[in-house]
Amino acid sequence: MKFPDLKKAHEHPELKRGLEVNRRHFLTKAGFGIGGIALSSLSSPLQLLGQVGKTVNANIENGMSKLPHFAPRVKRVIYLFQSGGPSQLDLFDHKPTLNKMNGEELPDSVRKGQRVTGMTAGQKSFPLAGAQFSFQRYGSSGSLISELLPYTAQITDDLCFIKTMHTDAINHDPAITFFQTGSQQPGRPCIGSWLSYGLGSANKNLPEFCVLLSNGSGRLRAQPLYSRLWGSGFLPSLHQGVQFRSGKDPVLYLNNPPGVSAETRRSSLDYYKKIQEMRHQTEQDPEIQSRIAQYEMAYRMQTSVPDVMNVSNEPAHIYDMYGPESKIPGTYAANCLLARRLAEEGVNFIQLYHRGWDQHGHLPKEIRGQCRDTDQPSAALVQDLKQRGLLEDTLIVWGGEFGRTNYSQGALTKTDYGRDHHPRCFTIWMAGAGIKKGFSYGETDEFGYNIVNNPVHVHDFQATLLHLLGFDHERLVFKHQGRRYRLTDVHGHVVKDILS
Template identity: 65%
Template sequence: MEEGWEEAFMNALEEFEQHTHDQLSRRNFLSRTSMGLGAAAFSSLLGNKEAQAATGAGGALGKPHFPPKVKRVIYLHQSGAPSQLELFDYKPKLEQMWGKDLPESVRKGQRLTGMTAGQSSFPLAASYYKFAQHGQSKMWVSELLPYIAKITDDATFIRSMHTEAINHDPAITFFQTGSQQGGRPSFGSWVSYGLGSDNQNLPSFVVLLSKGRGGDQPLYAKLWSNGFLPSVHQGVVFRSGPDPVFYLNNPAGIDRMSRRRMLDYLAKMHQEQYKQILDPEINSRMAQYEMAYRMQTAVPETMDISKEPDYIFDMYGPEAKKAGTFAANCLLARKLAEKGVKFIQLYHQGWDQHGNLPNDIKTMAKSVDQPSAALVLDLKQRGLLDDTLIIWGGEFGRGSYSQGKLTKENYGRDHHPRCFTIWMAGAGVKKGYIHGETDDFSYNIVRDPVHVHDFQATVMHLLGIDHEQLTFKFQGRRYRLTDVHGKVVKPILA
């Protein structure tokens, strides 16, 4: 049966070769040669770095622009926008002015969402939760985050982040791709394209998803898309359960040896096609097939946490053994970091609290507090924090006034792009450092603003990349992650 299948495949290959040869005209050939070479086999001979990047064989840069301080990034994105007022930005002035209207001199006519633009008043709401100072930096941290409070001396807190985006989808897209509109390559894709992979058996860009509670903003694949970069650089979603990656396992009746022979024959067909039309995406697609073959062994091993000792599960918390939780994904992020995955993106949904905020944010904080801190400590005890950067934060902040009815026990907060807090820990950033300051209402920045493009430029810098120099020409224009903006935030650098 297998011999007959191989003979049929070879016959199809011969027919394909003849067909592509017959279809190739001199004009077609000349019009397509400008597309460049993309095959790994050819790139090794020609030394074409961008060609290697198109197949995942290496980065387009060849080597970083300057010595990197970071080998890999773990980005813990808190989807839905956590309130800085309940977590990191303590404002006692709000307690004094509880229920009073936000002064117009503070609001300054800022654009509001449709959810609060029609409110006749903007009553100020202090946090329901208490704050205390922690670490040598005396960083204010809410009682909701007792574990993160213990690692403040390992982290840099940026309290002066700001963005132009006021709604979730464009704001998350902006953080992840450098543009509020979809279609651009994601952060991880740019890193993969520029620097390549450190493990040929796993993708250089992996995505893990989790939910803290239901009913939150949806996430779309455009957030980890390769955009116009070669498709081999798109983020690969690892899911919980017996099939972490869709369509990775062999179909029933096909063993690993048969799969190998099929890929070899398919590679011959792609090589013939590439010779004729010189489309680098052909080789990128073949590289993905080969990666999938290698992942059949590497992924199950990596996703298996059953051999972790009990003290590790205790460190990450009670949900660490439950597949698909944020805690379990943080543990997987550590394993992926050990395996050399360059960009590990976690998305945790549930932070969109327009109402019932005191109750809902307590649930969300509990789901992330212990595992976030554990990831820092786990990497630290293994010596991996010295070359790993951890990022924690959402797409914008929350306003200091209540959305809807205000009581001491219940209130909500609308979107607030003018200031919010993120934190970073690990390689290349200062320990126990606080950057930026907001006014008494956590409404406007009064010192050291950091824009989304500045944040992106800084992370690229830590990876050894000049954000202005890593570009890709598409439709006649050269694009980069930071568009035409962004500067490195040097004060936070170690």
């Protein structure tokens, strides 16, 4: 090439940009490039933007072995989160002593100076409040269940109760955040995002992680739920949960605007992909690839979401099983039915949130409403999955962020009482793959205030959940700002006694 031609070539924008590289620029780009290769493997719905049908190992940048770490016993999780803190003393953990001592003062020897919330710290009296509901034993396991849960009582032989859950948080938002992310401080990835990150994703038409919300008929002004609870934190945004809503548009901004055809949408996405690929060549930001993958997923969801949300073809006996509210979009019953449909379609993590369990006052009335919302649909979900053979590889979790106190918040009367937050012991139940059936784990004292044996911390629960999915919780990590993070932080152990 003659010199004038070479000089002209050097003036070309792309070549000129390529030649403007110094040592610092080179090392910066090289670092991003290596990280970009590793992180781009996480966006496997597009398999590195177009390579369909391959499964890419996450955590490559951490030098870890192929995931999952060992053979999983669970393929998918349906987490029925009861926001507000259900009262274990009125539902699952029967304490006759409280009824015998109803109205008497909580002994100092039981409380042991442990902190209480600001809502009851000013009370001069802490009167014990016995449950106003009867309990009976059900099933061959003989589990004690409240009269408020007649449908749950019929499936007790399929359930594993953990009666000694405890947490570090005493208020709602930190406690829910702690359960979902392993930290009381917002900003960490949630359980569903960790699983999406660890499991990767097949190239399919629905997200790996779906979220459904419903409002209860208990406390009407319930605690809010923030979208960061199903956020991906510092993980690539591809792994955040996708909220499905009731109404005309189940997923926001999914439908084409008026006047935009499917062909136009496809053409726009193809052009957008080319632009973003050019940008990625320059910036080497892995989030660019995540963004492209999300746009492509949204395009495929235009067809798949209406299909999965259309429950009109469900037979009458299924509606009867889930209850009359299963025909009302947005209710807990309808969401339980949708959870089954999402599980059938291969979604790996389905998170339901149901608000209204925060009974600081008027508990006898309000908790009845909450149980009417949730009892029949929760039991139906277990039965429905079981009859379809899906319970064999599905894990269902039912529970809130903490329990309720054995003493009354505010005045105690013959017909009314309230309960404050109680993080020191509460009950959740699990059903399905890898879990013992008809089993009760742990014991609280006769006052239902402290744990007597077999405590299970939130991090222990998270470690056990990951274990069932084939992960060693100490090895499922992500390096962020120089530190390797994990869901269980630096704590947690697998509760092997509840495993089948």
